[in-house]
Amino acid sequence: MRTRPYSKRNWTVRGTICTQTGRLGGVGLMSESILEQSGQPTEFRTTELQQRRHADLPFFLVMGGLSATFVLLIVLLLTADLLFTSVADFKAALLRPEIQAAFRLTLLSCTVAALMSLWVATPLGYILARYRFPGRWLVDTLVDIPIILPPLVLGLSLLILFHLKLGDWELESFLRDRLGLPVTYQWPAVVLAQFTVACAFAVRTMRVTFEQINPRCEDVARTLGCSRSQAFLNIALPQAWRGMLTATTLAWARSLGEFGPIMVFAGATRMRTEVLSTSVFLELSVGQLDSAVAVSLLMVVMAIAVLLILRAVGARLQA
Amino acid sequence: MIELKQVAIRSGSFSLNSVSFRVEAGQYAVLMGKTGMGKTTILEAICGLRRVASGSILIRSTDVTRWSPSDRQIGYVPQDLALFPTLNVREHFEFALRLRQASTMELKLRTAELSEVLGVSHLLERRIQGLSGGEAQRVALGRALAARPAVLLLDEPLSALDQATRNEMHEWLLKVKQATGVTTLHVTHNLEEAEALADRRLVLDKGTIVEQS
16 A cells, blocks of 8 residues: 655746656755745655655554455455355255245345335334433333343243233233234244344434434424424435435344344244255254255345345435 | 513523513514524524523514424425425525425426525526635525515525625625515624614623614
């Protein structure tokens, strides 16, 4: 990495365009008296310049070296996966009906969980960013619990919640018998498990997004005739679209990688509650390492595709 | 007309006790005072953006102390202008009128009138990100005036401008004053600004407002 050399291009001194050399060492070509009068540095030696450039070298080495370590690790991981599998294995895995069913359910459940997360995270992030109210610290802490709780514990907690008996009443029985919507060990359990964790990340993102938007704009909108909801919808929300895209991406990616709560709360029944993350586990558990790696690579491709699509949408919105 | 009667405002460790003053209809009053004395707090209380502990605020002789900011018919230009980043200049001028469900003809006429008075006719389709300091000030002023407010509140609107632009803005504000005759309360700590614009000068000192000749 090289620092940009000083340039004396287009230095206008007393109406004269000075000779251009493009390098600091050539400053001596200019009239020294003129430079002194104009307050510019009078002299730079080539050796001093070289020393200055070299003085930055350790900085770039340390910063670049540490950054490269992580980037390299990711590249090595993906390369190892690619080398381990073959195109034939990849195709064979994708053509299996149970993997195709898991792929479809993953796409659907991740998208539903991400949209539900955005739906909830937008108002919650706004409230946490804008208002001071009693118990705010408690809400703030509770929102973080799905992030810090071990995934298996979260799944277990969901299972207990749906099967806890309050007298004769049970949430799972109520949903199954009254509303015809069984949850546990069914596909809604997959979405709910993904949503519980993904939403916590989306709330964090939306809170930071709204904290970075000037609240005075909403104040002014209110003096112009907006109600609070109009100020939110007309002024705050249009400014938050980048954060909303980020929150959706994050929630989708987080849902894609969710495993522990799904295993406990939804199970891993083939063709019914199996998503790609549980496919990897199921394939590994029966010794199908090739297939597990192929599914893993499919997940990488899906994650990259979603990231690129959302970035493209973001770029179009910005234009 | 703006009138504050024995208004007390408390916000954390800061408080203002028993602030009273009156600006007559059509007057251009300048409120001066040192930084941190509570000038902005008074404007926010008049807007309804800050809760008043006691006392009353009257606009056009009506007690609006408990009214929502949206009902007070106020044009407010805050210090940082708070222009809306997702709207262009025309949309800023139309914003308050659209909330009042103004007709397309009314929107066109008022936007044309305001942009003419403020000299921003050529900027109507521009996004606010590309505006100069003086242009942004005039857009904020136009946005505040669009719905013909009962009072105009300006919170140090020229503090971030260079001297030349500030002098130019004095001319624009005088033009607006003549064109609209709106009752104005202009907060500043700049004496020159006060001399150039004010019909009346008020000074906030240790929580009390005094008239300055």
